[in-house]
Amino acid sequence: MPSATKTATAASRVLIDSDVLIWLTRGNTNALAMVQNTPDWVISAVSYMELAQGCRNKTELKAIQKAFKSSDDEALPDILPITQTISNLACSLVEKYALSHSVHLADALIAATAMTHSLTLLTANNKHFSVIDDLRILIFNP
Numbered sequence: 001m002p003s004a005t006k007t008a009t010a011a012s013r014v015l016i017d018s019d020v021l022i023w024l025t026r027g028n029t030n031a032l033a034m035v036q037n038t039p040d041w042v043i044s045a046v047s048y049m050e051l052a053q054g055c056r057n058k059t060e061l062k063a064i065q066k067a068f069k070s071s072d073d074e075a076l077p078d079i080l081p082i083t084q085t086i087s088n089l090a091c092s093l094v095e096k097y098a099l100s101h102s103v104h105l106a107d108a109l110i111a112a113t114a115m116t117h118s119l120t121l122l123t124a125n126n127k128h129f130s131v132i133d134d135l136r137i138l139i140f141n142p
Contacts, residue, residue: 012136013040015080015114017123018047018106020140022054028142038122042078043068044113046106086112093132101131111135 016035021043023031035041048068055061068079089112090105097103103111107128114121120136123129129137 012120012138013042013118014038014122014138015110015117015119016041016043016047017110017121017125017140018050019124020122021047021051023124023140023142025051030142031140034122034140041122042080042117042119044110045079045081046109046113048079050106080113080117082109082113083116086116089116097131101128103128103131 016038020031020034024035048064051064051068052061055064086109090108093103093108093111094105097108107125111121111129111132113119115132115135120138121129122138122140124140124142126137126139129135
């Protein structure tokens with residue numbers, strides 16, 4: 001159900017979903033191109049935690065920490081924290097969409113982060129996010 005609120009412009013600030021970052025860590029060239037061509041992007045604390053949780057060893061974890069926690073490089077994205085506003089909105093999204101469309105905790109928090117900060121969500125997971133009213137989505141195709 002595409003709508004005007006579900007499309008992104010090139011100038012939009014972007015919140016990158018965990019799935020796109022996972023594709024990037026796996027060496028997907030489409031993900032690399034998308035990230036490189038999206039100069040103003042950030043991630044949710046939820047996405048950072050999902051990446052850290054998915055690490056298979058300390059070397060991978062250190063690489064994630066270095067990529068997202070270093071304060072020496074201003075080009076690195078911000079990690080947006082879960083605030084009270086985001087938490088409240090995520091609760092509402094779960095109440096509204098969990099039973100009907102299987103929107104779960106992490107996706108609700110990521111969507112609420114994008115909506116709270118007026119960001120476009122870059123995701124390959126259109127199924128979980130397309131039902132959410134007022135969420136701007138940019139679909140990534142791996």
